[in-house]
Amino acid sequence: MRVQTPEIFAAAATPILKPADDREALRRQTDAFEAIIVKQMLDIALKSDDPLLPKDPGRDIYRSMMNEERSKQLSGAFGYSQLIFDYLVSRET
Numbered sequence: 001m002r003v004q005t006p007e008i009f010a011a012a013a014t015p016i017l018k019p020a021d022d023r024e025a026l027r028r029q030t031d032a033f034e035a036i037i038v039k040q041m042l043d044i045a046l047k048s049d050d051p052l053l054p055k056d057p058g059r060d061i062y063r064s065m066m067n068e069e070r071s072k073q074l075s076g077a078f079g080y081s082q083l084i085f086d087y088l089v090s091r092e093t
Helices: 007-013 017-047 056-072 080-092
Strands: none
Touching: 017 056, 017 080
16 A cells, blocks of 8 residues: 655655755855864864873863864864865856
């Protein structure tokens, strides 16, 4: 037995985005990708065993969370996001 769905449900399942919406969504994704790259760099660059600070179990978690927030704030500033965005837009046309 095959169930047929009305056409209205098929149209609702796939939203139609305008080009401006697509570009804004693409910009957000490229900024998020750059934030991941920057977080990886921060994790490596700020990795230090300071003998003055105790090695608490939460220290690594806190440092990781701090690096994640820094990377979100810095995303878009290094130019990786713009480079990827421009490349993907050029491939679109």
